[in-house]
Amino acid sequence: MRENSLRSFFVVLLVAGAVCLHTSGIARGEGRGYGKLKQRQEIESTLQSQSSTVKVLVSLEVPDEFSSALSFKSAKGIKKRRDEIHSRQTSVLSSLGISEFKPKHRYKNFASFSGETTMAGLNKLLDNPLVKSVELDKKQYPFLAQGISLMNAEIPRLSFNGQGVSIAISDTGVDYTHPMLGNGLFPNGKVIGGYDAGGDRSNFNDPDSDPFPHGPNPSSAHGTSCAGIAAGDIGSVGDYIGGVAHGAKIYALKITADDDNGALSSDTIAAWDWCVTNKDDDPANPILVISHSFGGGKYSSAASAESDRPAYASAASDVVAAGITILAASGNDGYCNSLAAPAAFSSVISVGAVYDAPLGQIGFCIDTDSCGGESYPSCSTNWACFNGSTADMVTCYSNTASFLDVLAPSHNAYTTDITGSDGYSTGDYETDFGGTSAACPYAAGAAACLQSAAKSTTGSYMTPSQIKAILVSSGDNVTDSKVAITKPRINLTQAMLSLESPPQASDLSTTIGYDTPVTIALQALDEGLPNPPLSLDYVITSLVNQGVLAEPDGTEITDVPYTLASSGNEVVYTPKLGCGVSAIFRYVADDGGVAPSGGASNEATVTVNIVEFAYAANMDSDPGWTFDGANWQWGTPTGSGGSYGFPDPTSGHTGSNVVGYKLSGDYKKMNSTKWATTPAIDCTAKTNVMLNFYRWLNVESPTYDHAYIEVSNNGSTWNRIWENPSEITDSSWSLQSYDVSAFADNQATVYVRWGMGKTDSRWHYSGWNIDDVELLASNPAELTGDFMQDCQVDTDDLAIMMKHWLDQCGDCEGTDLNTDGSITFEDFSLFAQHWLEGVLP
Incomplete structure (x- = not known):
């Protein structure tokens, strides 16, 4: 009897222990993927019962070959990467029951997915060897609070205004009916595409293709204001003079839900995933820049942010690997040693804020963790900062840290608003848009202008790391008044000057038939400084060895150097009748600048091959x-x-x-x-x-x-x-x-x-x-003694031979006809045998 009672007691203890372990949910210690779970306390507090769910981001393990930027370098590589990601997503999701996990986003280009999980689903995820990490799907918020002249951008944007580049505005959506943002239906000539990744959050997962800003007013106008700063059409309304990169196209990526102006990380990642997939939808205007004026959290280093938000950080890194530069607002909490995410990620260009003009004594609500500020009960944080603002002074709310990248103008930006009464004001423009939210699209516009210049100068776009290096190295240093940290405020003119170099003239070659004139367009690449590319002067530096060079109007070029008229770049070459020797002449291009950053280019060679055609189709x-x-x-x-x-x-x-x-x-x-x-x-x-x-x-x-x-x-x-x-x-x-x-x-x-x-x-x-x-x-055999290569042995060739009389110079411009290493009477005797051979001049 006693033995049975003791056995029953142990059974009760075992059952009770099992129930306690079951309801506590996540195993402790080193078992069950302990290191995979991020924000453990927050997730555990949310999952207090079996019926509770929590929104999460799930990162997956991938082979090394798909973690490299090389996987984005070819269509085949992208296809393999997407197939592998899809296979792994399918494997993990198929292991979860319908009641255990509700998927939201399956990303095409990133090894992750998002959704809502129960405790049972979470434990299965942590047990799965394909799962790298599970993190909380955190919410981020817009950083609310015309600096074009302050960024020294007025002159550069005359030549390179973002043409040939698209900027993705990752925000609350964009009012594409605004006169400066397309003034029409979607898509239009300015807002050429986009996606609503946030959808209707009450419907859990309802993304759609229309990125118009539907949401609580007036904050839903945030993305429209950012779009106007970055790339709004040029115009003159009040202080609005167009976006920094007013020639760029816009993709509107709505990351907020229709009922909420906060944005989940998973929706942001979905928007960025869309950008990678649709980067080249318009090959003439690829998506090369993302402007993201949202963020959240406090991170004292890139490493701490990337450890806490691995899926988000990995997605940002993959976007950059695909050739898209991400710029993100540093945040408006007044932190002195920390940034918000995603600005804190190492792959992202973080942007802090400066005042664009003296605004007098001004104050802002900030976080109590700021090293500056004072008690102020009217703020929800009970803390505020006040200072006497001056132009190019770091705003007191701008988050700063040793790893902040750049600064850009913010208060008070005059920019686009949702048309009518649904935005910040009842008009179509917002007169005092600010915060690091405004600084970020200023910087994004500058990045787009740099890409335009790079494409025009070199024929190719720059990498995100090159864009970052130029913006940082060319900026004007500004020291934060609340902490001794000095960072560069973007200076677009200096950034362009860092690209400035003399023109690069191209060696050219063309092939023509005998006795056939040809018009040749001389070619040189230039970044447009100090003169626009069409102002290059082309200078002929050597006359052609046979035949005639002339201007298109027939003016013969008989002396060098010769500058083509009216900044023209075309010359007409007419070969000597019956002569099949290749014609050669040289030229330079001059941009009107001063060496070493401008002036004359390299000397380029033009070769005209004269051949006999056996067949042409x-x-x-x-x-x-x-x-x-x-x-x-x-x-x-x-x-x-x-x-x-x-x-x-x-x-x-x-x-x-x-x-x-x-x-x-x-x-x-x-x-x-x-x-x-x-x-x-x-x-x-x-x-x-x-x-x-x-x-x-x-x-x-x-x-x-x-x-x-x-x-x-x-x-x-x-x-x-x-x-x-x-x-x-x-x-x-x-x-x-x-x-x-x-x-x-x-x-x-x-x-x-x-x-x-x-x-x-x-x-x-x-x-x-x-x-x-x-x-x-090809050409017939060359004439012996035709040192000038003009199809005739004459006095010009004799002059070359006389110049090398008794020289021991090896070939001596071809005059060593008997190949004995010196020019003697024997060479002259051989030369005389061919005197006046060739075609008539």
């Missing part, structure tokens, strides 16, 4: 090729395909038409090679024959798919001159040249063919596009 008309199968076609490409690699073009290199494989899309599986073959080409008496053509090709690596070029001189025996050595992903036309002299010289029936396939059944690309095909024979 510009594809304007049907070239009469033989096609193997129905997929080789002559016609206009449709820009289709590109499931992997890039799509077909929409036109030829010149003209509308090409010869291509499946002009309507991607190739499919092929069990044999399909060929497109030229007619027979007569190369009799032709030497040094070259094949030139323009290529737009997308094909998988030769492990799986194949592309070939072959040449024959009888139509039956074929010689392979090229096959794809790796994956080829062309997104533009490129000139291809091949020496086919071994098979074509002096042959009467030369054929060239392009092959597509074999290919496998998996990844398919857009295949071949071919235009402007030429077979050409």
Whole structure:
């Protein structure tokens, strides 16, 4: 009896213990993914019963190859990354019951997802080896509280105003009906796209494609005001003169719910995920900048922020890896050693605030953790800061820290408001927008202007790290009055000057037939300072060795240096009749500046190759090729395909038409090679024959798919001159040249063919596009004694030989005709044998 009672007592204890462990929920100690769970106390206090849920962000483990920026460098890499992320999301979510986890966002580009979890769901997540961390889906808030002249941006934005760049406004939405923000329906000419990631929070997950600001007034106007500062159209209304980057396009990303002007981290990540996915929707205006004037928390280092918010920080890092610069407001709490997130993340450019003008004595509510301020019961925090504001003074509310990046103007910004009475005021403009919320879009606009300048100068955009380095290094130092921390306030003119350099003139080469004049456009890249690019002066520095150079109006160029009239860049070259020697002349471009940051460019060389054409097909008309199968076609490409690699073009290199494989899309599986073959080409008496053509090709690596070029001189025996050595992903036309002299010289029936396939059944690309095909024979043998390379042995050549009389100079400009190392009578004797040979002048 006693033994039974004791056994029953132990059973009760075991059951009670199990119940206690069950209701306490999350295991303690090192078990059950203890290190994976962030904000443990907050999550535990929310999950007080089995019926309670908590909003979380879940980060997933991924292989190292997908954690690198390289995974964003090609369409194939992006596809692999997204497939891997989707697979891992599916694996984890399928392990959770419907009652345990309610998904909200599944991100395409980030290894994470969000939703609401119960205690049971949370424990399953922590037990799953694919889960890297679980964190609270925290709410962030807008940092509320015309500095264009203060940022020294007036002159630079005349030349580089954000054209060719889009800024994503990650905020409360944008009123795209505003006269300075498109003045029309969505999308329009200014706000060219966007997404509502916040949706209707009462419906848990209701994102949509319309980013118009629906929400509690007046705060829903916040994003519209930020958009006006960053990229509003140029205008003159009160103190409004247009956004910093008024030529940029806008993508409106609404991260707030319709019933709440706070934004969950998960909704922000969803908006950023959309930006990465849709970055190149408009290739002429890619998304390169995100302006984010929201934030929350207090972080004394980037490491502490990234440890506390791993999914959020990882998403920011991935956005930057995809080539998009994120700028975020530092916060308005008055912290002296901390920033809000996401500004605190190392991949983000954090932006603090300065006054844009003297506003007199002014005060703001701040956090009690500020090192400045005083008691002020009227504030919800009971704490406020007051100071006598002056232009370029750090605002007393602006969060600062040793790891803050830049400062930008804030109070009092005159900017766009929601039209009518639904915004900050009853009019269409807000006259005193401020806070680090205003500073952030000022900085974002500056970043967009820099990207415009980089594209114009170098032909490519800068990386986010380059943008950050220039903004930081070129700014004017300002010291915070509440703490001895000095940071650079953005100076856009100095930032542009850091890009300033002399023009870069390009070496040029063109090919013409005998006795054929050609107009040549000289080319140089310049950043537009001190003069706009169209003001470059082109200067001919050496005369052509044979033939004549002239202005387009016929004025012959007989002396150098010679500056082309009216900042023109075109010259007309006419070769000497019957002369096949390549013509060469040189030029520089001058931007009117002073060395070393301006002035004359490098000296560039123009080479005109004079050849005899054996065959030419510009594809304007049907070239009469033989096609193997129905997929080789002559016609206009449709820009289709590109499931992997890039799509077909929409036109030829010149003209509308090409010869291509499946002009309507991607190739499919092929069990044999399909060929497109030229007619027979007569190369009799032709030497040094070259094949030139323009290529737009997308094909998988030769492990799986194949592309070939072959040449024959009888139509039956074929010689392979090229096959794809790796994956080829062309997104533009490129000139291809091949020496086919071994098979074509002096042959009467030369054929060239392009092959597509074999290919496998998996990844398919857009295949071949071919235009402007030429077979050409090079110059005839050079004349002995023609040292001037002008197709005639005459007194000019004699002068060169006389200059080297008795010299022991090796080649001596070609005058050592007997190759004995010195110029003697024997060389003159050989020269005399060729006197006056060549074509007449």
